[in-house]
Amino acid sequence: NAGVTQTPKFQVLKTGQSMTLQCAQDMNHNSMYWYRQDPGMGLRLIYYSASEGTTDKGEVPNGYNVSRLNKREFSLRLESAAPSQTSVYFCATTLALANEQYFGPGTRLTVT
C-alpha cells in the first residue's frame, strides 16, 4: 500500500520546455489535488478533481493543465515552463472534497 506517489522527485527544465508531473494513489479516494509551494510560503491550489472525469481550477491555474486519467491517476502538465514555475509540487487525495488530505512526497522542479 504505497498511498500517494509522485514522479519524478526532481526535475530541471529550461524555459519553454514542457513536462508532465505524475500522481497516483492506491487509496481508492475520489478527489485529487495539485498544489505548489514556494520557499517560505504555504501551499497554493493549482487544480483539483472532485471525482473521476471532472477537473476544476484552483487559486493559481495559469500555465498548467491537468488530466484525471482514471480514479487512481491525476497528472499536471506544464506546456511551456517559466522560471516563475520553479517550486515544489505536491499531489494530495481525499475520500471526498475537503476531507482529510493525504499528500505525496512532492516533486522539486527548477526552471532555468
Next chain:
Amino acid sequence: LAKTTQPISMDSYEGQEVNITCSHNNIATNDYITWYQQFPSQGPRFIIQGYKTKVTNEVASLFIPADRKSSTLSLPRVSLSDTAVYYCLVGDLSGGGADGLTFGKGTHLIIQP
C-alpha cells in the same frame, strides 16, 4: 472563503504544552476547521479537525469557542520532533468546491531542548 490568521512563528521547550491560535473572524455556518503539520521537504500531514467545542485525538486537542471566530491547537508535552509548520484551514466540507483548501503561511513552531 474564510480567511485565517496565525502567528508566523512560536518557540517553546521540550515537555511543555504548546497552544497555537488561529483567527477566522468570517467563518461561515457550514465551515469546519482543520489543522495540518508539515516537516521540511515533506507534504503536510492531517492533525485534527473540528466544528465546535473540543476535539481530542492521540496527538492533539482542538478548542473552538462558541462564536467559532478562532480556534486553538493544543500539543501536549512537545518534543524536538514537533518542530514543524502548522497550518489552520477553514472551509465548507460539503460545498463541492475548493473551499477549505487554502493553506496560509502557517505557524513555524520551534521546540528547543
